Amino acid sequence: MEEAVNEKDAHHMDRKLLIDSLQNEDMEKFRDEFLDLHPYDQASFFKELDEETRERIYHYLSPEEMATLFENLEMGDDNYQDVLAEMTPNYAAEMISKMYVDDAVDVLNELEKDQVVSYLTIMDEEAAQEIKELLHYEEYTAGSIMTTDFISISANQTVRSAMYILKNEAPKAETIYYIYVLDDEKRLAGVISLRDLIVNDDDTMISEITNDRIVSVSVGDDQEEVARKIKDYNFLALPVVDFQNHLLGIITVDDVMDVMAEEASDDYSKLAAVSDMDTIDRSPLSAAKKRLPWLIILLYLGMGTASLAARFEATLEKAAILGAFITLIAGMAGNTGTQALAVVVRGIATGDLEKESRLKLILREAGTGLITGTICGILVTITIFIWKGNIFLGILVGISIFCTLIIATLAGAIIPLAMHKFKIDPAVASGPFITTINDIISILIYFSIANLFMNFLPK
Amino acid sequence: MEEAVNEKDAHHMDRKLLIDSLQNEDMEKFRDEFLDLHPYDQASFFKELDEETRERIYHYLSPEEMATLFENLEMGDDNYQDVLAEMTPNYAAEMISKMYVDDAVDVLNELEKDQVVSYLTIMDEEAAQEIKELLHYEEYTAGSIMTTDFISISANQTVRSAMYILKNEAPKAETIYYIYVLDDEKRLAGVISLRDLIVNDDDTMISEITNDRIVSVSVGDDQEEVARKIKDYNFLALPVVDFQNHLLGIITVDDVMDVMAEEASDDYSKLAAVSDMDTIDRSPLSAAKKRLPWLIILLYLGMGTASLAARFEATLEKAAILGAFITLIAGMAGNTGTQALAVVVRGIATGDLEKESRLKLILREAGTGLITGTICGILVTITIFIWKGNIFLGILVGISIFCTLIIATLAGAIIPLAMHKFKIDPAVASGPFITTINDIISILIYFSIANLFMNFLPK
Known part of the structure; x- marks a missing residue:
């Protein structure tokens, strides 16, 4: 039993030994241990070192050995540039030439144009040629992720x-x-x-x-x-x-798994209106920078909603109780719109949409909105009647919920479908975006119906 | 050039030929064409047939050939049961015994307990034993997706x-x-x-x-x-x-790709509060059934918010203009909460969270909320001052946005972290759920501050 490999402990031991050998400048010991590791573990170890220690590693490893590590290095967009800048240009160029050509292209795509040119110039000509052939494929296409190293x-x-x-x-x-x-x-x-x-x-x-x-x-x-x-x-x-x-x-398949993880993360982040690059290891300032553009757009859209609602100030003055249900109605519009959005965006992502016609999908969502609207409308009418003792208030909110759910469900489906038709990534129509549009729709519906009911509401 | 394989056309030809051979009861021709297809294409073809035609296929294919098709059949949860019921019990049991054991277990896991027992009883004993060993592993664990067919x-x-x-x-x-x-x-x-x-x-x-x-x-x-x-x-x-x-x-790796797709789809659906099984090929009634539980929960949570807002009816009566900004403030609370939620849920999903401490993440989100709150608060104060000409109204909404963004960002981070700590899947804390909680928080903040400003607001 003492032979059982506890992987975590094994990793900790490696790490200490490696750091010790680096500090003692014991190149042989370091190489012995380090080259025995899986390249992914090499990369994980490398990523957490400071610049000075990393520079020692460039002296200890050949460009070819470094290439294997680099193929497994996952980094933010600007970071490849920083790491490459730590190496001598010749070392960097030779390392890139030894990488699998698709991974080399991934790295080069993150760099400035003139840097790419300079590396390709000092590189072995055959490797440079192979890389150049792949460099011109558009991002996110099959060409951009393929390799020419096949048999x-x-x-x-x-x-x-x-x-x-x-x-x-x-x-x-x-x-x-x-x-x-x-x-x-x-x-x-x-x-x-x-x-x-x-x-x-x-x-x-x-x-x-x-x-x-x-x-x-x-x-x-x-x-x-x-x-x-x-x-x-x-x-x-x-x-x-x-x-x-x-x-x-x-x-x-390994490159495809990276694509899958990337696309899933991308769709998810967009639904929540976060730039994909906001990960939990960022500083607050950097996180705020990623989120603020969306928040500010949504803030001004929200002010649009507010100015719309302000036009109904007279209605609110006559029956202040109406104000209590604004969030309920806008909230339900947002919820149902987000549901429809998610189903459609997923349908597009999984390719199921191709098999269905757009019209059929829109009719389906209309039907779904009709059913959910009817049930939620009836529930809300009864509940408010019991709670407030005024059947007209109940009917007003109930009808508003009914109309809102139908229209908001349709908006949640039609907007991404239209974007897809015009070749815009429908995931960009994020949840908060749809929600804000549905806020506006729902407020219009609510106050329009409220004005009809005005004489029957409690003052 | 005319030799270039246009894949879509190739598939269409197959389909027509196959359907013709089935209708003409030409078993030999059918087998010739069909067994030449990739199992995934066999499964796609099979899935779209009616029951009668499928039953003909069971006569044309051996249980072993059917097993290969079945390994590639992706179906909703109840459907395996229906398809198996079309076969004779012996045919079904033999087919299951010929499948890769992990795929066989996947299918059996969708069936009723007594059906599983009956198939295992009539099955070849060795195969049954192998399946039984895998059947008792808990869902979503490594054991539940592994196979014992290794070398x-x-x-x-x-x-x-x-x-x-x-x-x-x-x-x-x-x-x-x-x-x-x-x-x-x-x-x-x-x-x-x-x-x-x-x-x-x-x-x-x-x-x-x-x-x-x-x-x-x-x-x-x-x-x-x-x-x-x-x-x-x-x-x-x-x-x-x-x-x-x-x-x-x-x-x-192929089973792992299915897991990745499933988990990504699951997280995405939960963020939008849709049951994962709602796909675009469902009927409106079935779609409504999947969405209504969430909508009804959110409806009553929304009524809670409404009853809270109703307690501020007197405040609204005094200054109806306040009603106009409710959706703006609640909306911003929802947006920022969803952003924080998404970042934390993704951090958990990608494993990055393990490397960060919870406290550090919470502090980071507090810092992020402080920055976004300050900027949005100032923007909104200035905009409302210019628009409405009342600096107090501007300051009131500005301070509300400031406080709301900080608290809602924190709530969006702390709630999924707490769920993760207590071993609840944090993705369950879906976007709409966090949004509703943040609605309540934001309304409390808004009206509390409004009461302080009451004397300075336009009537």
Whole structure:
């Protein structure tokens, strides 16, 4: 039992040993321990060091070793630049050239244009060329997350020769578990898994065991589409082709998981009107900076609502009790609108929307609003009647809730649908935004109905 | 160019051909086409058929072929039961026994207890035993999503013999890309990738190339923790061990992607107060059923707010203009609370919170609220002064916004933190819920301050 690996303790031990060896300038001991770690753990350790200690690490590790660490380094947008600035330009350029090309492109995309150019200039020419080819793909497309480090063969080979190619290319390739089969014109003709190679005899022809029902993505496809396909089909990688079906690159499952986490976090943050980069390790000033733009927009939208409500000051003067129900009605409008918004945004994100027609969805939301509006309207009428003893007040608030829920539900569905139609990311129509619009709608409805009921309300 | 595979068209052709062959009862043609499809496409096709046509498919496919389809079938909770009821009990039981054991468990977990027992009874005993072992793990733990279909070897073997074992076990194993190395007492001693086997000579001893820095999870660990590790370390699978480090099973990356999608969708839906199962393909009645529980809770919470506001009726009577700003102040409280909530819930979901202390986070949110409150408070004071020409009204609303933003930001952070501490999923503290609490707080603050300013307000 004392052999059982308690992972947390193991990590703590590493950390102390590593820091000690760095402080004692014991390079050999440091390398022994450090290079034995998983690159993700190397990166986690590295990230928490101060600049001086990090500079020692650049002396202890080769650019190639540093490249492996860097591939696993997750950092805020500006930070890559700072870390690279700590290295000599030559060291940095060589490190970038040794990284998997898709990871190298991710890092370079965070830098200033002239910095990118300068690194590419001093870099090994072949690596620079490979990176340049990927650098020009638009962000969030399949092209921007693919790698060109894949293994391809032609169909007229045997399993034996395929295994030979595999062994040779294994050290450089991002995955060796899928091998792509190309025709004479370098077009994607099929895919074969290492599993297929293993279970078949050495003399089997590749063409016999190739799977030619290939699922691929186009280089300009959205990265969410890529993630969906890999997830649905349980692939470890997906080929990326141009419009003539030439194989340009592959996207591996690990990169897709990062995309999924990023997109989920993005949608979530937008629903709450927070910039995605606001994470819990930021300073209050930095957090406030991320939130204030939204808050100030919403503040002035809210003032718009207030100025609308102010126009009903005379109504409020006649029956102050009406003021008590403003938050209830506006709140319910916000709630139901956010629900509809979330369902539609998720429908778009999961791709379900493509299968449904927009009109059908809008009718469905109208129906849903009708049902929830009727039930909530009746409940509120009865409750207020019992509580305040005035059936007219109950009916007024009940009808307002009924109308509000229908219209607010529809607004919550139609606004993101319209944005999607016009190619705007519907998640931008965040919860608070929809809520504020629904505030305005609900106040208009409420006071308009209130004016009709004026003579029946308690003074 | 005419050879370029347009995937959508390809799918459409399949569909028509398949439906024709089913209608003509041409079993051979159907099997030819259908078994050539990727299981995910088989499942998508199957899902859209009516019951009668599906029953024909059960006659055309063996339980084993049906098992592959079923592993890729994504369905709502009650639907598995309906589909299984269409099959004969023997066919269904045999199909379940042929599925990957983790997928079989997923399906059985959706059924009634007595149905599970009856399927397990008529099933092949070995398969039933394997399923039973996994059935008792709690939902959302590593144990509940792991599979026992993994490949393990002992360390004192050569690459050659390992490859031999691999070839034999490949058809049944979920992944052949990682092989787990066990010691004499069946404890996890290391892991070796197929990549390592391929690049090393046949006579190399396994012990020489085993990686003994294993990252594993405990069987009771949360599935989110599993997803985080696979994502961070870029693994294709992760071993699951008991407290004595015995290897119990593995979790593969494809299952983890489903977990990630599920959890993201879950958090998102909760922030908007929608039950996760409300998707856009539901009927209005079914959608309303999913949303009404939340709406009714929020309705009565809103009535609580209203009854609180009603206590300030006298204040409103004296200065009806106050009513105009209720939605502004309550709205801003809701917005800032939702922002803080989202940041904290995401911090918990990504695991960042573990690295930060709760107190530090609360202090940070207090600081953030102070900054946003000051800026928004000043803006609103100036704007209202210019608009209404009454500096006291401006100061009243400004101070209310200032206090509200600080307290609402704190509430948005403290409530999910407290829930997390008491092991309640903080995502349950949905946006609308926090918003309603903040409505109440903001109204109390607003009217309390208003009473102090009463003599200076316009009548």
